[in-house]
Amino acid sequence: MKKVLFELKDVWKIYCMKGTETQALRDISLKIENGEYVAIVGQSGSGKSTLMHVIGCLDTPTRGSVVVDGKEISQLEDDDLAKIRREKIGFVFQAFNLIDSLTAAENVAMPMRFNGYGKAESIKRAKELLKRVGLEKRVDHKPNQLSGGEQQRVAICRALANDPEIILADEPTGNLDSRSGSEIIALMEELHKSGKTIIMVTHDQNLAKRAKRQIKLKDGQIVNE
Amino acid sequence: MIDFALKDLKGHRVRTILTGLGILIAITAIVSLGSISAGINEMVTSTTSKVGSDTIFIMKTFDFSEMSGPPTSWQISDISQEDVEAIKSLSGIKRAVPVLSKSLGGIMEVDAIDIDNLDIFGADDLTFKEGSMPGNDDQGAALGYTAAKILGVGAGDYITLNKKEVEVMGIIEEGYGSYDLVILLPYKYGEEIYDAEGEATQIMVEPQDVSLVDEIKNTVADEFEGLDAMTMEDALSMSKQMTQTLDIMTLGIGFIASLVAAIGIIITMYTSVLERRKQLGIMKAVGALRRTIMKQILEEALLISLISSLIGLGISFVFVDLINNVLLGGTKIAVITPLLGIGAVAYGVMITIISSLYPAWVAVKTDPIEAIRKG
Numbered sequence: 155m156k157k158v159l160f161e162l163k164d165v166w167k168i169y170c171m172k173g174t175e176t177q178a179l180r181d182i183s184l185k186i187e188n189g190e191y192v193a194i195v196g197q198s199g200s201g202k203s204t205l206m207h208v209i210g211c212l213d214t215p216t217r218g219s220v221v222v223d224g225k226e227i228s229q230l231e232d233d234d235l236a237k238i239r240r241e242k243i244g245f246v247f248q249a250f251n252l253i254d255s256l257t258a259a260e261n262v263a264m265p266m267r268f269n270g271y272g273k274a275e276s277i278k279r280a281k282e283l284l285k286r287v288g289l290e291k292r293v294d295h296k297p298n299q300l301s302g303g304e305q306q307r308v309a310i311c312r313a314l315a316n317d318p319e320i321i322l323a324d325e326p327t328g329n330l331d332s333r334s335g336s337e338i339i340a341l342m343e344e345l346h347k348s349g350k351t352i353i354m355v356t357h358d359q360n361l362a363k364r365a366k367r368q369i370k371l372k373d374g375q376i377v378n379e
Numbered sequence: 380m381i382d383f384a385l386k387d388l389k390g391h392r393v394r395t396i397l398t399g400l401g402i403l404i405a406i407t408a409i410v411s412l413g414s415i416s417a418g419i420n421e422m423v424t425s426t427t428s429k430v431g432s433d434t435i436f437i438m439k440t441f442d443f444s445e446m447s448g449p450p451t452s453w454q455i456s457d458i459s460q461e462d463v464e465a466i467k468s469l470s471g472i473k474r475a476v477p478v479l480s481k482s483l484g485g486i487m488e489v490d491a492i493d494i495d496n497l498d499i500f501g502a503d504d505l506t507f508k509e510g511s512m513p514g515n516d517d518q519g520a521a522l523g524y525t526a527a528k529i530l531g532v533g534a535g536d537y538i539t540l541n542k543k544e545v546e547v548m549g550i551i552e553e554g555y556g557s558y559d560l561v562i563l564l565p566y567k568y569g570e571e572i573y574d575a576e577g578e579a580t581q582i583m584v585e586p587q588d589v590s591l592v593d594e595i596k597n598t599v600a601d602e603f604e605g606l607d608a609m610t611m612e613d614a615l616s617m618s619k620q621m622t623q624t625l626d627i628m629t630l631g632i633g634f635i636a637s638l639v640a641a642i643g644i645i646i647t648m649y650t651s652v653l654e655r656r657k658q659l660g661i662m663k664a665v666g667a668l669r670r671t672i673m674k675q676i677l678e679e680a681l682l683i684s685l686i687s688s689l690i691g692l693g694i695s696f697v698f699v700d701l702i703n704n705v706l707l708g709g710t711k712i713a714v715i716t717p718l719l720g721i722g723a724v725a726y727g728v729m730i731t732i733i734s735s736l737y738p739a740w741v742a743v744k745t746d747p748i749e750a751i752r753k754g
């Protein structure tokens with residue numbers, strides 16, 4: 155049974171900086187259902203990351219309505235957004251964004267800690283997740299002791315920590331060589347098969363074609379579909 | 380999540396040490412200075428609590444020029460034989476016991492007292508480490524524990540008082556407050572040693588009834604020029620006044636030290652928050668609540684301040700030892716009372732937490748998107 159996970163209606167995101175206005179998102183309306191695999195494509199500066207942040211409850215729109223899993227989020231406070239993020243959504247970023255002072259396992263455990271789980275329990279599950287992506291020998295390594303591909307796999311484990319329905323990935327292969335990149339994509343597809351909803355920003359046309367659905371952005375507007 | 384806080388502190392050792400240093404210095408200053416007044420208070424209280432509250436204490440009017448150095452060194456001039464006799468024959472008096480006090484070596488005091496009336500000085504329960512209390516007709520002295528240590532003598536040895544040899548007949552056990560620094564002589568023998576036949580420096584008076592205390596005090600004040608009468612309560616409040624002056628000084632220095640420490644904490648914690656923008660942003664992005672971030676920063680502050688306050692307290696114990704042994708010649712005047720120690724640590728923690736509130740607020744306000752975009 156399909157349910158609508160995301161519904162955006164007439165969403166605008168406007169940045170004001172020193173008098174100049176940037177319309178990063180212009181009148182975006184879209185629906186994404188449970189279990190979809192969506193690729194978001196478009197040139198640099200077209201608003202892909204901004205759209206991901208709005209979808210992912212990291213940011214609220216300037217105008218318009220964003221409903222995530224049945225809940226209107228455009229008026230919510232920081233803490234309420236954070237609760238939705240840590241329970242429902244896992245993020246993977248281009249720049250990995252791991253915390254340098256923590257080990258791989260501690261990085262993965264962190265969202266669980268925020269979600270109220272104890273240290274031992276979180277670390278145990280973190281190690282299991284890392285094992286699933288073939289990093290069982292790297293659990294106690296710091297990010298600077300890991301290759302880019304390994305760091306991104308740690309980041310995917312962190313995204314999976316609280317077993318969210320949704321994985322948002324903003325150019326997850328952008329900083330990787332092609333081999334590590336395809337490993338990451340294989341992982342994403344596996345997650346999709348296991349039932350996760352995947353929304354992924356990518357530059358790579360080949361990758362985008364493998365997705366079931368493509369959303370193309372240009373100057374903050376959706377141009378295909 | 381105290382383990383996260385600990386990790387960050389360990390990862391930035393120099394910054395952590397700098398943050399804690401100010402508090403460490405402030406606590407050391409407050410505890411070291413405060414120990415002197417705390418010690419004097421404790422000594423006075425322990426001595427006066429042994430003396431009955433209705434006991435009146437008569438001595439020459441305080442001349443403030445005589446009050447220099449620690450109170451034990453104040454040289455109080457003698458009351459004439461006439462006055463001693465006149466006071467003894469006042470009405471309403473149960474007993475009047477003269478004392479002859481002379482200071483020795485700055486901090487020690489020689490007290491010639493009537494051994495049959497030891498209770499009026501609160502000295503009837505003294506226990507002896509060596510030898511015993513001389514009797515009223517003996518020619519010898521009993522020494523307080525610290526006094527014996529300073530003079531380096533034991534029972535059977537001789538000490539020199541007013542150029543005369545005096546036999547040490549007993550050494551009192553440690554821990555009797557001001558008696559630790561005292562040399563006790565039988566009254567008659569004291570008069571002989573100091574050529575002060577019939578004179579006294581103080582007279583201890585016990586009234587026939589408590590209700591007569593004020594009357595006797597007034598009579599002494601009115602009829603004897605140059606003499607003051609007060610109860611132990613009055614004496615206590617006088618010494619309280621003196622320690623209050625010390626306390627104000629301690630608080631003043633402590634306040635300035637903590638102000639400097641607080642500014643140091645604000646600057647280092649603020650810098651540390653700015654340095655960790657990326658980390659804090661990531662934490663928020665993956666679901667940390669405002670209070671989680673707030674808690675982490677304040678937990679860091681708590682750890683830093685607890686550790687540095689405790690080190691400061693440790694250093695203070697060394698300083699107090701130096702004050703007692705070097706400045707005050709082997710006494711135990713300066714003490715770190717539990718109240719002073721615990722209070723100072725609590726104060727250090729409080730200052731640090733308060734100073735960390737602004738940096739913590741800045742940390743809470745970190746924008747996760749900015750942290751992520753920069754990567």
Ligand SMILES: Nc1ncnc2c1ncn2[C@@H]1O[C@H](COP(=O)(O)OP(=O)(O)O)[C@@H](O)[C@H]1O
Nearest residue numbers: 169171176178197198199200201202203204205
């Ligand atoms: N915080 C901001 N302040 C001002 N302009 C911004 C901000 N963030 C993004 N933008 C602008 O919004 C537009 C869309 O940016 P972004 O969503 O990052 O695009 P993409 O991810 O497709 O490269 C760009 O023109 C960018 O410069």
Ligand SMILES: [Mg+2]
Nearest residue numbers: 202203204324
């Ligand atoms: Mg982008």
